[in-house]
Structures are given as C-alpha cells and as structure tokens.
Amino acid sequence: MKSTVRGVTAVRTAALSLESVSRRYGGRGGDGRGTTALDAVSCAVPAGSFTAVVGPSGSGKSTFLLCAAGLDRPTSGTVRIGGTDLGSLSEAALTRLRRDRVGFVFQSHALNLVPSLSIEENVVLPLVLAGADPAAADVLGRGRELLARVGLGGRGQDRPSTLSGGQQQRVAVARALVTGPDVIFADEPTASLDPDSAALVLALLRDAVRIDGRTVVMVTHDPAAADRADTVLTMRDGRLG
Numbered sequence: 692m693k694s695t696v697r698g699v700t701a702v703r704t705a706a707l708s709l710e711s712v713s714r715r716y717g718g719r720g721g722d723g724r725g726t727t728a729l730d731a732v733s734c735a736v737p738a739g740s741f742t743a744v745v746g747p748s749g750s751g752k753s754t755f756l757l758c759a760a761g762l763d764r765p766t767s768g769t770v771r772i773g774g775t776d777l778g779s780l781s782e783a784a785l786t787r788l789r790r791d792r793v794g795f796v797f798q799s800h801a802l803n804l805v806p807s808l809s810i811e812e813n814v815v816l817p818l819v820l821a822g823a824d825p826a827a828a829d830v831l832g833r834g835r836e837l838l839a840r841v842g843l844g845g846r847g848q849d850r851p852s853t854l855s856g857g858q859q860q861r862v863a864v865a866r867a868l869v870t871g872p873d874v875i876f877a878d879e880p881t882a883s884l885d886p887d888s889a890a891l892v893l894a895l896l897r898d899a900v901r902i903d904g905r906t907v908v909m910v911t912h913d914p915a916a917a918d919r920a921d922t923v924l925t926m927r928d929g930r931l932g
C-alpha cells in the first residue's frame with residue numbers, strides 16, 4: 692500500500708511515519724489557553740536513513756521525538772513504527788515496542804546508563820529486560836561485539852562512572868543498537884561533548900545506518916551534527932517547514 696505524505700510517495704515499510712500528528716498542552720491551543728507544540732505534522736522516514744530534526748528553541752523538536760518514539764501520546768494523528776500504529780497499542784504493548792524495537796540515546800550521558808551496572812551489563816540491558824539470560828553466551832557475545840565496535844572492547848567490566856562523557860555516549864549508542872531496533876532516536880546526543888567526542892558519536896550513528904541499515908532520527912542544535920544526516924527536517928512553531 693502506498694500513501695502520500697507531504698507530497699512524497701511513502702511506501703508502507705517506512706521505518707517511522709507521522710500522519711497529521713498534533714500535540715497540544717494545557718488547553719485547546721490556538722485560543723490563547725494552550726500550546727500547540729506539534730501542529731498536524733506529517734512525514735515518512737525511510738528505513739536505513741539518517742534524519743536530523745532542527746529548529747529554534749520551543750519549535751517542537753522534543754515533542755516530535757517524544758511522540759514519534761512512543762514516549763508521549765499525541766492529541767490527534769497517527770504514529771507508526773515499522774508499520775505498527777502506536778495509538779492502537781495498550782500501555783504494556785507500547786512499553787514492549789519501545790524496549791524491543793526502538794533504541795534511545797539521550798542528551799545527558801549521565802542519564803543514559805545505569806551507574807550500578809557494568810558497562811557490558813548496560814549494553815545488554817534491553818535484551819535482559821526482554822527476558823534473555825545475561826550469562827548466555829550469545830548475549831555476552833553481542834555485548835562484547837558492540838563494545839568493540841564503539842572502541843571500548845576492554846572496558847566491559849568497568850562502571851560507567853570510570854568513563855568520560857564521550858565514552859559513556861558511545862556505550863549508549865552500543866546499547867541502542869543491541870536489539871537491532873527499527874528506529875534509533877537520539878535527543879541532542881552531542882550536546883554535552885567536546886568536538887572530537889561528538890564526531891566519534893556521530894560517526895557511530897552514521898555507521899549504524901551505513902553498515903547495519905538502521906534508521907536514526909536525531910534532534911540537534913548542532914549544525915555539524917545535522918550535516919551528517921541524509922535528511923534535515925526543520926521545525927518552526929510546531930510545523931515542519
């Protein structure tokens with residue numbers, strides 16, 4: 692099945708699609724009593740692409756990410772991840788979808804990792820939460836493979852606090868990849884990093900797309916980060932412009 696979104700013919704296999712998604716806070720919006728943070732936003736993100744979402748402060752980027760990732764429910768409209776309509780899911784099913792089919796990299800490296808777990812345990816946490824045995828050879832192997840991939844092969848037994856901010860963000864990217872998700876959402880993943888660490892994190896996200904065929908959607912204020920994307924979506928006053 693095909694549908695037309697913003698004048699672009701989008702196949703149903705888009706990794707992520709939004710159809711006329713609105714999110715209003717605290718009132719009806721447009722009448723001075725509330726805020727329309729997202730205003731009938733439609734877009735289709737093809738599988739295997741890297742999309743940056745940019746725009747001025749308050750334009751709705753975070754709200755876009757929260758709704759697109761199933762962390763918040765839109766007031767109206769439809770969000771699909773891998774063809775699944777998030778609005779049709781119960782809270783429990785939505786939680787499972789976020790765990791199994793979505794990866795997250797947040798802005799603050801301090802918030803990304805669980806301090807009491809080793810780095811390797813952090814990487815495989817989504818698998819363990821889904822019921823995998825943390826001691827199983829394939830789980831351990833996957834964790835080690837991904838840590839080697841992000842250049843931290845020897846650090847698996849260490850705690851996150853022993854790593855630099857940039858190294859912690861690289862662990863967060865490894866964890867975001869561990870389930871082979873439909874979409875990886877990254878919210879300002881380079882905001883707290885020096886330029887060299889930021890470049891490394893962006894290269895890893897780029898490789899996730901180029902090598903693994905993953906789909907990355909990244910909110911950023913950083914022009915250098917947006918430059919690495921295939922597509923740049925610009926938000927203004929809750930709309931894509």
Ligand SMILES: Nc1ncnc2c1ncn2[C@@H]1O[C@H](COP(=O)(O)OP(=O)(O)OP(=O)(O)O)[C@@H](O)[C@H]1O
Nearest residue numbers: 716717726727728747748749750751752753754755
């Ligand atoms: N929980 C909330 N309750 C009420 N209003 C909100 C809420 N979250 C966001 N808003 C409002 O929605 C609009 C869009 O906010 P949002 O955080 O999505 O913008 P942003 O582009 O991510 O901004 P920034 O770049 O500063 O992080 C703003 O007017 C904001 O004040």
